[in-house]
Amino acid sequence: MGSLFxxxxxxxxxxxxxxxxxxxxxxxxxLSDLCLNKDxxxxxxxxxxxxxxxxxxxxxxxxxxxxxxxxxCNFAExxxxxxxxxxxxxxxxxxxxxxxxxxxxxxxxxxSVATHGSTDELQLEYDYLVAATGLRRAWPVVPQSHQRKKYxxxxxxxxxxxxxxxxxxxxxxxxxxxxxxxAELKLIQPHTEVTLVHSREKLLSAEPLPDEVKxxxxxxxxxASVNVLMSHRLKAVxxxxxxxxxxxxxxxxNNGHSMRASEVIMAISNSVPSTTFLPQAALDEEGYVRIHAxxxxxxxxxxxxxxxxxxxxxxxxxxxxxxxxxxxxxxxxVNIHQLFKQSLSGSVxxxxxxxxxxxMIGLAVGKQAVAYWPEGGTTSGDDVMETFFxxxxxxxxxWNHLQLGIKV
Ligand SMILES: Cc1cc2nc3c(=O)[nH]c(=O)nc-3n(C[C@H](O)[C@H](O)[C@H](O)COP(=O)(O)OP(=O)(O)OC[C@H]3O[C@@H](n4cnc5c(N)ncnc54)[C@H](O)[C@@H]3O)c2cc1C
Numbered sequence: 454m455g456s457l458f459x460x461x462x463x464x465x466x467x468x469x470x471x472x473x474x475x476x477x478x479x480x481x482x483x484l485s486d487l488c489l490n491k492d493x494x495x496x497x498x499x500x501x502x503x504x505x506x507x508x509x510x511x512x513x514x515x516x517x518x519x520x521x522x523x524x525x526c527n528f529a530e531x532x533x534x535x536x537x538x539x540x541x542x543x544x545x546x547x548x549x550x551x552x553x554x555x556x557x558x559x560x561x562x563x564x565s566v567a568t569h570g571s572t573d574e575l576q577l578e579y580d581y582l583v584a585a586t587g588l589r590r591a592w593p594v595v596p597q598s599h600q601r602k603k604y605x606x607x608x609x610x611x612x613x614x615x616x617x618x619x620x621x622x623x624x625x626x627x628x629x630x631x632x633x634x635x636a637e638l639k640l641i642q643p644h645t646e647v648t649l650v651h652s653r654e655k656l657l658s659a660e661p662l663p664d665e666v667k668x669x670x671x672x673x674x675x676x677a678s679v680n681v682l683m684s685h686r687l688k689a690v691x692x693x694x695x696x697x698x699x700x701x702x703x704x705x706x707n708n709g710h711s712m713r714a715s716e717v718i719m720a721i722s723n724s725v726p727s728t729t730f731l732p733q734a735a736l737d738e739e740g741y742v743r744i745h746a747x748x749x750x751x752x753x754x755x756x757x758x759x760x761x762x763x764x765x766x767x768x769x770x771x772x773x774x775x776x777x778x779x780x781x782x783x784x785x786x787v788n789i790h791q792l793f794k795q796s797l798s799g800s801v802x803x804x805x806x807x808x809x810x811x812x813m814i815g816l817a818v819g820k821q822a823v824a825y826w827p828e829g830g831t832t833s834g835d836d837v838m839e840t841f842f843x844x845x846x847x848x849x850x851x852w853n854h855l856q857l858g859i860k861v
Pocket of ligand 1: 471473474475476477519520521522552554555585587588590629727763764765766773774775776778816817
């Protein structure tokens with residue numbers, strides 16, 4: 454791996470980014486921009502560019518991204534792009550390693566990574582670290598494969614099961630993920646009976662959103678021809694081998710209702726932060742990383758100020774969204790760059806801070822979407838779908854925001 458702007462006085466800073474999705478890619482690419490004296494791609498276009506050009510020493514960085522997967526996977530099922538096919542990553546100062554982070558020693562600044570397809574465990578040394586490993590979610594909410602090929606098989610198999618679902622598909626859990634999955638299934642399999650069941654009186658009940666948004670979400674789910682059972686708490690699911698069929702389940706609810714389904718998809722919020730490799734002291738009781746507003750670890754672990762976290766895995770206000778993850782990645786990049794400058798010239802770092810994030814959401818419900826943010830209020834319809842998600846559940850919007858198609 455080469456590096457940019459190597460100066461005679463020191464080796465390039467080594468930056469390790471754990472997780473190569475929205476937050477991790479944003480951190481790596483924005484930092485790379487700054488090291489090229491460019492405006493960071495996710496930031497404002499500044500007049501500061503000239504000031505940056507005049508720095509006596511341009512910081513150089515070797516950026517290593519580690520991810521279990523071999524590519525970037527959007528929550529839209531069809532989207533999986535291998536890292537080697539992402540033009541923005543094909544530059545000398547960025548490399549991607551496919552592997553699973555097993556442990557981190559923050560005092561010596563070494564990460565243990567089990568590389569994919571071998572028994573080797575790499576010991577990766579770093580100067581600064583960005584943890585961006587997100588949440589672990591169960592299949593079929595997110596794919597479990599680590600390679601694109603296996604992922605396509607996994608999705609293909611799942612779609613076949615759904616196609617053959619004589620007794621229909623039941624999606625359990627009326628949070629954002631359950632709503633999107635149920636409506637998307639109905640959209641791609643219009644002949645399959647899809648039922649969304651939720652234990653509470655309103656959809657999105659766990660989210661601090663106005664009732665208007667929750668009611669609108671319900672309206673759109675029904676318009677998408679999904680059956681909805683509200684106030685139905687699942688008591689038991691039993692697989693039955695009736696009628697010589699391959700798969701069939703009996704579902705029983707606390708209110709006495711029961712029903713049969715060929716497929717049951719659990720979309721209840723059982724996602725947990727993927728942070729088991731981090732020191733326990735850096736985490737809160739649920740496993741989220743505790744951070745300062747500049748995104749550095751706030752706990753009292755060795756070298757905490759050189760360790761940053763961005764994306765879904767942080768303890769912060771707001772609903773977990775990819776927009777927020779990309780923004781945090783950008784802020785981490787800016788702040789690490791400030792630390793580079795401090796290390797090179799003794800300047801006092803001027804950190805960018807993450808504001809509190811108010812509840813806001815953009816939710817795709819079949820062909821329509823509902824959106825809410827405090828200033829804009831609640832909006833919904835086909836046009837909202839186009840604005841927030843385009844034609845591919847937001848992949849192109851995020852792809853363009855991170856400029857993944859452009860090799861700098
Ligand atoms: C079904 C579904 C629908 C969604 N819809 C929307 C939506 O409409 N709008 C929206 O804004 N958000 C949506 N989200 C949320 C959005 O996907 C997340 O907010 C976003 O993915 C967070 O990005 P991240 O980079 O923090 O983490 P992730 O995208 O979760 O990425 C984490 C990365 O880290 C890797 N990783 C994890 N553990 C390790 C390890 N130990 N070692 C190495 N690599 C590891 C993973 O492979 C992954 O690539 C949805 C999520 C789901 C599941």
